[in-house]
Amino acid sequence: MSAYSDRLDRLRATMKATGTDLVALGPSSHMIWLSGVSPHGDERPVLLLVSQDHAGFLMPALNADAARTATDLPFETWDDAEGPDAALARLLQAANIDGSPSVVIDETMRADFALLLLDALPGARRRFTVDTVGALRARKDTSEYDALKKSALLNDAAMRAGFEALRPGVTEREIATIVRDYYKAQGAAPEFTSVCFGANGAFPHHAVGDTKLAPGDAVLIDTGGRIDGYPSDMTRVGYLGSAPEGFADVHTVLESAVQAALAAARPGVRASDVDRAARDVIAKAGYGAYFLHRTGHGLGLDVHEPPYITGTSETVLEEGMVFSIEPGIYLPGKFGIRLEDIVILRADGPEILSGMPRAAVVAGNRDA
């Protein structure tokens, strides 16, 4: 319980510093991070409310006993017949919240949970978690780094298993299954696996289909698993036999973009400067219109979490932050390439968690 107690203390200090009266978390990784409670997720409102005076849950009565095994924080319970309103009123009273409080809302909770709370606090000023829970979660401690490193190294092996299985006629789905089974065999849970053959790679979020691999096709695999509560996320590319026209040129541009982002990422630098470093390389090479997304996202309990490495982010990078660097170029009808690594920001720059090179994997003749 002491890790959670420490996090609660740090949250309350951050709430004071930001003038926040109340933090409201739904069933989410925010709640897990702060309390260890991972409630049954359904349409019954569950909230964890934190003020300087109180920290406690709004909890459906039928989940209370199970949740009790995970936390000592107090519950205000409600049942299906009475509904949550009275229990929420008791919880807000315990938290000593009235007037026009400044409230932080867990942006990931269901709309009806958030509106239940906001309707009970008509004068509230609201914002999301970015500068409170989000900021605290962005700087990883040693135990979180260890878990993320372990997850990344497992992911290297899962990625290699996927590329090693490439052969003419194999489908995206078959490769994804091999990758997912690899996680399971190692005691990890598959988190997501995108396998793109040929022109499918030009859809940045293509998942998997029954497309068969043919000689000369590009291959993109973006995959992550979860072990000990922490996920991985990495993208590598390759091709079967010979590279499609233009592939090597685009790969070289993206490798330069990754290097530029790595060189730019230092404590005290804005996230937008890291995005710009990668984006400028791609634009100068003439592919600016084909880089469709931000350069990166944070990684922790969630696969996507702060800090976001975007062109407009004001976030100042700090030591201990973990995020992806993943520039991509997507050529419709041809192929897409994305090179993605997860880094932890050290005092002197980023440390890449993966041990797998970003070079293109030539199926049947791998150089990785």
Next chain:
Amino acid sequence: MSAYSDRLDRLRATMKATGTDLVALGPSSHMIWLSGVSPHGDERPVLLLVSQDHAGFLMPALNADAARTATDLPFETWDDAEGPDAALARLLQAANIDGSPSVVIDETMRADFALLLLDALPGARRRFTVDTVGALRARKDTSEYDALKKSALLNDAAMRAGFEALRPGVTEREIATIVRDYYKAQGAAPEFTSVCFGANGAFPHHAVGDTKLAPGDAVLIDTGGRIDGYPSDMTRVGYLGSAPEGFADVHTVLESAVQAALAAARPGVRASDVDRAARDVIAKAGYGAYFLHRTGHGLGLDVHEPPYITGTSETVLEEGMVFSIEPGIYLPGKFGIRLEDIVILRADGPEILSGMPRAAVVAGNRDA
């Protein structure tokens, strides 16, 4: 596309009847039901807005090509650099929404998606989907019935596989794995599997742990899989060797409660009357304090959806509605029993989808 076109027509008729100017759906089963679009779920706002004049998506640019393969509805796209505000303004203009519209919000969408929309419509009156999309989804058509029936019969077999594997020393987790593997072997996806031995059954939402089965323990299995897009959900109970003290009495009370609910459920009856029918049986038997939850929930694309069979529901049941009847009695430190069947309401009463009796399964000597 014609199923979606028909649903859109029916939604617009319902919007007229309820005075609804705008329906806003997030990435959810509501969106799948109305459009077939199942977008990549992350923190980038995706909305499907429907008015009488327009139906279209707010869509992150990097997901647009993939989503385009699922729908012909128009997109207003946005990218990470500009953010979603301008695209949302264009979409609201296309939908011809201004002034103080009456807006239906998908209650399941992320809080930040809902607040993005509500902040753009400061005069809006809002409610959730219960009397629009929810009402339409509650009455299943023939294709949905066929899918739910197929899913229920598969679930019977998965349930039997779980009970057949009971033996002294086996853990809850091992039984859950057997059930889940059964779904997979049949081309279905495990949806949820709760296996409770002994006193764990007194936690209504206990999932699985490493508790080992001993002679005289009660066993509760609540499980569902998903095939062809539609889930199943059923609870059966049993015991190893001999029944714990009081088990047979509680089982008999619950069977009577199920029968009372089945007898009460008719088109035109309030959902609360069905809840009361089951609850009265349990209360008269002296177990009223141990029935901790509502009598049932709807089942369709979602495992939990309208209609909810609660003590306070004003919902009038209609032909074609599909819902669970699942009274339970939870005796702390002893055992819990819940008997759950899914029914479709026909003109003359409920038809149970499962073919498995609700009798207690005696492990090693099953009567089911």
